[in-house]
Amino acid sequence: MRELNIYRPIKAELIKVIDESPLIKTFVLVPEQEISFKTGQFIEVTVENVGEAPFTPSSSPLETKQLEVTVMKAGYVTEEMHKMVPGQYMGIRGPYGRGYPLEEFYGKEVLILGGGCGFAPIRSLLYNLKAISDRLRKVTLCYGSKTPEDCIYKPYISELRATPKFEVLRSVDKADASWQEKVGVVTLLLDDVKVDVGNSVAVVCGPPIMMKYGTFKLLDMGYPEDKIYLSMEKNMSCGFGKCGHCAMGHYFVCKDGPVFSYNEVKNSPNIWM
Ligand SMILES: Cc1cc2nc3c(=O)[nH]c(=O)nc-3n(C[C@H](O)[C@H](O)[C@H](O)COP(=O)(O)OP(=O)(O)OC[C@H]3O[C@@H](n4cnc5c(N)ncnc54)[C@H](O)[C@@H]3O)c2cc1C
Numbered sequence: 001m002r003e004l005n006i007y008r009p010i011k012a013e014l015i016k017v018i019d020e021s022p023l024i025k026t027f028v029l030v031p032e033q034e035i036s037f038k039t040g041q042f043i044e045v046t047v048e049n050v051g052e053a054p055f056t057p058s059s060s061p062l063e064t065k066q067l068e069v070t071v072m073k074a075g076y077v078t079e080e081m082h083k084m085v086p087g088q089y090m091g092i093r094g095p096y097g098r099g100y101p102l103e104e105f106y107g108k109e110v111l112i113l114g115g116g117c118g119f120a121p122i123r124s125l126l127y128n129l130k131a132i133s134d135r136l137r138k139v140t141l142c143y144g145s146k147t148p149e150d151c152i153y154k155p156y157i158s159e160l161r162a163t164p165k166f167e168v169l170r171s172v173d174k175a176d177a178s179w180q181e182k183v184g185v186v187t188l189l190l191d192d193v194k195v196d197v198g199n200s201v202a203v204v205c206g207p208p209i210m211m212k213y214g215t216f217k218l219l220d221m222g223y224p225e226d227k228i229y230l231s232m233e234k235n236m237s238c239g240f241g242k243c244g245h246c247a248m249g250h251y252f253v254c255k256d257g258p259v260f261s262y263n264e265v266k267n268s269p270n271i272w273m
């Protein structure tokens with residue numbers, strides 16, 4: 001594999017677009033050079049003449065020839081991405097930051113709390129956890145979305161439910177007649193989880209409000225602060241610790257994160273914004 005210059009974007013061909021929900025699409029990209037990342041790290045994606053935005057790959061870190069990003073329509077760059085079709089090109093640079101410390105998960109149960117598009121980094125993590133499942137006791141995913149229509153990765157959820165050691169609980173804020181699972185905010189799912197807290201780590205990724213109340217509930221359940229891993233999002237520019245856009249207290253989220261344990265960031269200002 002040729003040495004990758006992480007400061008310069010490389011071209012990546014869009015080969016497939018998957019509609020996940022009315023606002024979320026997955027883009028399957030083939031970079032001109034193989035790219036390897038650790039689950040939880042992020043890349044910067046450029047759309048020519050529009051701009052750049054950070055995304056955490058949602059694909060397996062064990063796959064280096066192609067990579068997937070799952071993107072919610074939020075503004076200029078993401079709207080343009082949603083208009084793109086196979087055969088077009090994006091730029092990608094990275095990977096950047098610190099991913100999940102998987103060695104800390106060995107021998108433990110892993111409880112994952114995800115909401116909305118926060119399932120994107122979590123899916124990459126789940127692929128990785130499946131590959132090391134002989135070293136784990138159990139993996140429980142609690143995932144929430146606004147409505148059944150907003151639930152992403154539906155085929156993958158079915159696959160996960162058929163995987164030994166993996167359990168999936170889902171909730172929606174507002175159900176329709178088709179919905180057979182929990183109704184209510186995602187943190188309610190934690191009441192139904194059977195977990196050996198003393199031998200477990202927790203992962204939280206989703207909108208800030210969910211991260212906040214999810215973390216507080218995990219603390220109430222008895223999780224130590226250093227066993228709760230948060231995937232933080234801040235507005236970013238350079239991606240590698242030079243511009244200061246992503247400062248959070250004395251951390252730069254791009255370089256020191258985006259994955260932090262709660263005890264590392266609990267005293268930083270505006271962690272839930
Ligand atoms: C490390 C990291 C990983 C991310 N991974 C994903 C992912 O996998 N999938 C995904 O859909 N999104 C992800 N995001 C969020 C994504 O980067 C933003 O949605 C995107 O930058 C918006 O760009 P835009 O040009 O479309 O919107 P803009 O036109 O720039 O802004 C639209 C609105 O979103 C706000 N905004 C812009 N950037 C952010 C941000 N980073 N966090 C919160 N609000 C923001 C703006 O203030 C504005 O209100 C991630 C962000 C970070 C920092």
Ligand code: FES
Pocket residue numbers: 235236237238239240241242243244245246247252253254255
């Ligand atoms: S994005 Fe420039 S320092 Fe973090």
